[in-house]
Amino acid sequence: MIRGKFITLEGGEGVGKTTNMAFIKDYLQQHDISVVVTREPGGTELAEKIRKLLLDNDSETISEQAELLLMFAARAQHIKHVIEPALAHGKWVLCDRFTDATYAYQGGGRNMKISTIQWLENLVQGTLRPDLTLLLDAPVDIGIERVRKRGAFDRFESEKVSFFENIRRAYLLQAELYPERIKLIKANQPLPDVQRAITDVIRVLLGLCSLNCPASPRHGSVK
């Protein structure tokens, strides 16, 4: 059995991750790929309970260390019960956020030590890393405005603008560190253009296009 591919979607608030998950799933299915769609924190019964603890606004103050450990506790469960079994059965896994979000939110946003995050990443994931990460990037004010229209804010969404600026910077640094894996998609363009840029990247992973025929320059969105 050929192992499946692991694709993650990343980015700050309101950049369009949820919107584009459905699009990518449909695109892969059109190419006869069996896809498991999931998210972090979450993806299993226990991990979804941890998600609720992390996002709820009304619980006691969660310390930065507890937040980091809860993220990885949920991830350990998710990997063991959903991600690894699916990949081992040849399915592709499409996940809304993964460990790059930890580097961005807990590292960039909460100032947790990167070496601690790396240590936990190695402990919990072993050698598991995404095959492809699509990083949807837009200026912070655009994402916040989109989320604001939606109404009630969760615990993360209630943070100050500087928190989100730090997260964006941390995400862009991840993209610089791992250019082979993380592909930057400009998310502040009309949705059809975002989706064309996403398709261009996924076509390479599908082997429909070689690395020598990247996205056409008019999209200007693929590193």
Ligand code: Z5A
């Ligand atoms: N978190 C963490 O701290 N550490 C970790 O390790 C992990 C996560 C894994 C989970 O929330 C929270 O957990 C998250 C980080 C933290 N922080 N927060 N908040 P989440 O996964 O639900 O993340 P989110 O950022 O809150 O999701 P979101 O607000 O739903 O954003 P989105 O999924 O990227 O956007 P969307 O719902 O697809 O789109 C937002 C709106 O914009 C919607 O009305 C769309 O129709 C519209 N949209 C989308 N694209 C476009 C374009 N191109 N043009 C115009 N309008 C658009």
